[in-house]
Amino acid sequence: MNYWTVIPAAGQGKRMNAGISKQWIELLGKPVLAHTLDVFEKDPACAGIILVGSEQELQQMQNFVQTFQYTKVRQIVPGGEERQQSVYEGLKKVPEDADLVLVHDAARPFITIDSIGQLVNKAVDTGSAVLAVPVKDTVKRVVQHQVEETIDRSSLWAVQTPQAFRLSIVKRAHEEADSDGYLGTDDASLVERIGETVAIVMGDYHNIKLTTSDDLLYGQAILLERQGEKA
Numbered sequence: 001m002n003y004w005t006v007i008p009a010a011g012q013g014k015r016m017n018a019g020i021s022k023q024w025i026e027l028l029g030k031p032v033l034a035h036t037l038d039v040f041e042k043d044p045a046c047a048g049i050i051l052v053g054s055e056q057e058l059q060q061m062q063n064f065v066q067t068f069q070y071t072k073v074r075q076i077v078p079g080g081e082e083r084q085q086s087v088y089e090g091l092k093k094v095p096e097d098a099d100l101v102l103v104h105d106a107a108r109p110f111i112t113i114d115s116i117g118q119l120v121n122k123a124v125d126t127g128s129a130v131l132a133v134p135v136k137d138t139v140k141r142v143v144q145h146q147v148e149e150t151i152d153r154s155s156l157w158a159v160q161t162p163q164a165f166r167l168s169i170v171k172r173a174h175e176e177a178d179s180d181g182y183l184g185t186d187d188a189s190l191v192e193r194i195g196e197t198v199a200i201v202m203g204d205y206h207n208i209k210l211t212t213s214d215d216l217l218y219g220q221a222i223l224l225e226r227q228g229e230k231a
């Protein structure tokens with residue numbers, strides 16, 4: 001099934017502390033945003049992309065999309081203070097007749113068409129699905145540097161993007177979160193709180209989000225490994 005994608009790219013990358021927003025950092029000579037957009041541009045099932053940028057970077061983003069000749073970027077819209085608000089602004093621009101919408105962080109450039117396909121198939125069946133990987137570390141709840149509890153990790157998954165939803169569901173979830181003043185760290189949590197079920201699809205440990213500077217080193221290694229596989 002065809003899908004639309006909202007790509008939030010309006011963050012400031014404070015934790016990366018690179019002096020520029022994360023999407024403009026170059027990995028093997030190409031901006032992070034280009035690595036991300038290339039995947040959706042190449043996926044025949046992707047019908048269109050809504051790109052969300054910060055107000056100050058909209059012109060830069062327009063120029064970038066023209067330079068890289070992305071044909072599927074239908075609109076570039078200004079985002080908000082928080083990721084959730086940026087996604088909400090993007091969702092408002094997805095055509096009403098779209099069935100399925102994916103939300104994907106610009107800062108997760110290592111997503112593959114294969115993972116997207118598996119996610120889309122699940123969301124078509126269930127209405128909402130997210131990519132995630134089982135947590136590998138032992139996780140403890142800590143208060144004031146003292147362990148309160150060791151959490152049973154057998155049911156813990158680290159959730160990624162893309163997250164795929166029927167458009168009507170995710171729009172309702174965002175509308176309700178907005179009117180209730182609820183702020184979540186991903187879109188699925190908004191869908192969960194309106195009582196919808198969210199399915200998990202096994203993701204890929206390489207689908208990291210570039211958050212701090214050490215992620216750049218790992219990211220370059222992922223790209224080099226993929227280049228080697230192609231050669």
Ligand SMILES: Nc1ccn([C@@H]2O[C@H](COP(=O)(O)OP(=O)(O)OP(=O)(O)O)[C@@H](O)[C@H]2O)c(=O)n1
Pocket residue numbers: 007008009010011012013014015016022052079080081082083084086087105106107108209210211
């Ligand atoms: N107001 C915001 C905040 C984040 N994002 C986007 O949401 C994705 C994931 O967010 P995160 O990693 O938290 O990015 P930043 O907010 O840029 O990072 P930081 O919190 O370190 O400033 C990124 O692609 C980012 O550009 C967004 O569109 N609008």
Ligand SMILES: C[C@](O)(CO)[C@H](O)COP(=O)(O)O
Pocket residue numbers: 083105159160161185186187209211
């Ligand atoms: C949406 C997300 O990528 C899921 O892992 C993530 O929650 C967004 O950013 P943050 O780093 O948690 O603020």
